[in-house]
Amino acid sequence: MILTVLVTIALTVLAVVIGMNFTTPEKKLERRIEHHYAVSDPQFMREMSVLLGPSILPGNRVEDLQNGDEIFPSMLEAIASAQKTITFETYIYWSGEVGKRFADALSDRARAGVEVRVTIDWVGSVKMEETLLDQMKSAGVEIVRYRPLRWYNLGRLNNRTHRKLLVVDGKVAFTGGVGIADVWSGHAEDPEHWRDMHFRIEGPVVAQFQAAFNDNWIKTSGVVLNGDGYFPALPSVGDQAAHMFIASPSGGSESMHLMYLMAIAAAEKSIDMEAAYFVPDDLALHALLAARKRGVRVRILVPGPHIDSESVRLASKAQWGDLLLAGVEIHEYLPTMMHNKLLIIDQAMVSVGSTNFDPRSFRLNDEASLNVYDRAFAQRMTLVFEQDLKPTQRYTHETWERRPWKEKFIEKFILPIRSQL
Numbered sequence: 001m002i003l004t005v006l007v008t009i010a011l012t013v014l015a016v017v018i019g020m021n022f023t024t025p026e027k028k029l030e031r032r033i034e035h036h037y038a039v040s041d042p043q044f045m046r047e048m049s050v051l052l053g054p055s056i057l058p059g060n061r062v063e064d065l066q067n068g069d070e071i072f073p074s075m076l077e078a079i080a081s082a083q084k085t086i087t088f089e090t091y092i093y094w095s096g097e098v099g100k101r102f103a104d105a106l107s108d109r110a111r112a113g114v115e116v117r118v119t120i121d122w123v124g125s126v127k128m129e130e131t132l133l134d135q136m137k138s139a140g141v142e143i144v145r146y147r148p149l150r151w152y153n154l155g156r157l158n159n160r161t162h163r164k165l166l167v168v169d170g171k172v173a174f175t176g177g178v179g180i181a182d183v184w185s186g187h188a189e190d191p192e193h194w195r196d197m198h199f200r201i202e203g204p205v206v207a208q209f210q211a212a213f214n215d216n217w218i219k220t221s222g223v224v225l226n227g228d229g230y231f232p233a234l235p236s237v238g239d240q241a242a243h244m245f246i247a248s249p250s251g252g253s254e255s256m257h258l259m260y261l262m263a264i265a266a267a268e269k270s271i272d273m274e275a276a277y278f279v280p281d282d283l284a285l286h287a288l289l290a291a292r293k294r295g296v297r298v299r300i301l302v303p304g305p306h307i308d309s310e311s312v313r314l315a316s317k318a319q320w321g322d323l324l325l326a327g328v329e330i331h332e333y334l335p336t337m338m339h340n341k342l343l344i345i346d347q348a349m350v351s352v353g354s355t356n357f358d359p360r361s362f363r364l365n366d367e368a369s370l371n372v373y374d375r376a377f378a379q380r381m382t383l384v385f386e387q388d389l390k391p392t393q394r395y396t397h398e399t400w401e402r403r404p405w406k407e408k409f410i411e412k413f414i415l416p417i418r419s420q421l
Helices: 002-021 042-052 067-080 097-111 130-139 151-156 206-221 255-266 282-293 310-317 320-325 359-364 375-389 397-401 405-420
Strands: 057-066 085-090 115-121 142-146 165-168 172-176 197-202 240-247 270-275 297-303 329-333 341-345 349-353 367-373 392-395
Touching: 042 240, 042 255, 042 367, 057 067, 057 367, 057 375, 067 097, 067 165, 067 172, 067 197, 085 097, 085 206, 097 115, 097 130, 115 206, 130 142, 142 206, 165 206, 172 206, 172 349, 172 367, 197 206, 206 240, 240 255, 255 282, 255 341, 255 349, 255 359, 255 367, 270 375, 282 297, 282 320, 297 375, 310 405, 320 329, 320 397, 341 375, 349 375
Parallel strands: 085 115, 115 142, 270 297, 297 329
Antiparallel strands: 057 197, 057 240, 085 165, 165 172, 172 197, 240 367, 270 341, 329 392, 341 349, 349 367
16 A cells, blocks of 8 residues: 555656656747838837847847858867856767867866856767866866756756857857767768858857856856956947847746747748758747748758758658748758758848757757847858758658658657657
């Protein structure tokens, strides 16, 4: 009898813990956002500033970096130049050549007296050898693992930090899709080297990057990072308006979901999207279909035969039928895994960062995205998008109808859990 009671209690606790991990934020968007104005309308920028959090700041310079051959040297050069502080947050940090280079660079600056703070996601760093962590800690790098396997984290193990943030001396920042692993090295030349983008930023908006890092640093360490080494005066260095905003389920925020819906609803001419994981919910699907009804050209680039999650591919394809019938162009990237996160609206606004177009990024992960409101930058990123379109294959509605019955059968089991993929 006692054994039965204990087993019942244990199973109940287990069910509660599992249920907590599948819980999405209390604040959940339920209504469609209709088209009222274009991205060029000052009202759009006013509302994006207020509803997403940080204000849009002028005077920035954003540089795009393509693939590991450009990204890693730029990040490592910035780290090597640090005089006061380095703050670094990432989801994936694996052992390998790239991981060693970053560990060496961070360790070197810590030994030189630079304050180096690093936040690494516990799940995303499962392939990281303890020797790298020990090396950095011995050099004076302060490292925290985000939500490790502990009894007090059991109810939130499914909520990870997916943010990619690097800030040097509070003056130079980086964000994008790249993790610290060898798969991101090279120039996307074969299936072993992924296609991705990262961005180097200077200007007043860098302070918002530092605040974004502070968000999880406070949660994990209880320490607030402040002072001139972290938040120096930042003069104007360019003519790009931008803001960095964050989302976290612990804050009940749906900032990323809201941003995508507002941006798509404002589109009047074109929507170009590169999505490593494209699993739209009902609101996102309606927004894209409504854009097509307004005559907006919608082009979506997704991974092709090379993808690191087959379940995501199946959940995604199951929803393509109505989009394809409406004239949405879906292109599959053929050479390698395409890990980009890019949204361009009317060649006037660009959104980049860590956020995927899926429920996990919208509701479960801690994410950080940078919006840039600048036509010249948007046109530059459109050229990048056009270049990425070249090695793709357009997916038609006829192809979708002819997909194997096995895929259609499996989709029925995957769709109900798409928010967890």
